[in-house]
Amino acid sequence: MTRNGNVDTDRRVLLGMGGVLMLGAVFQPAILCAQGASHSRIGIIGSGHIGGTIGGLWIKKGHAVAFSSRHPEELKPMVAELGGLARASTVEEAVAFGDVLFIAVPYGAVPQIGKDYSAGMKGKIMLDACNAVQTRDGTIADEVEQNGIGVTSQKYFPGVRVVRAFNTMSYTIFAREANRPDPRLAVPIAGDDQQAVEIAAGLVRDAGFDPVIVGNLADARRFQRGQAGYGQPVSAAELKQKLSLP
16 A cells, blocks of 8 residues: 555656646746757748837847748748748748747737738747737727826737837838847836846847837836837937936
């Protein structure tokens, strides 16, 4: 009886260890990225000026990046120029590839992208750089104005760990100011998931900028288009002062 009891106990211990190892395998890439000990695989949805610029900066830091488009063959010249860590993908392939996702598309496309791909994105961190423009995006810009852009993005990507980032300036400023001497250019970020925000902050640093955590997704309204934190090519200290952050 004792021997069988020991066997059962050993079996439970082994099963418990297996569960811990499985959890470690799931969370290790995210934890390592947050600690700066590893490179991420990043899937980019929308590989235009912003997606191409920020993705290129991440590649220079050693991250592998899948750039996606409805016509991935059109991305091949850019991918060839960026080297072996870059690849051209469909959106579905980029979503599957990325430990972390980055979306930079016209905001009018957000509801359809969320409908088509949010199931595959579930549980992943997604940096959201999209801006809503009334003349281009139509009625969804009214929803953004009413509810705030962070809350609206989360609505269309249920189960995705959304962090607002890289939405406040043009790609030309990001390209010119990346990795400048201190003080670095500030990039405001906001999200509801603390670990996701920390990982996003690390990726902002890897791109060559200084992250400023503004708050949760509701607070992302403070640096959406037309607000005080938008279009501010300043240092972290100056941005915090403008937004009355501690």
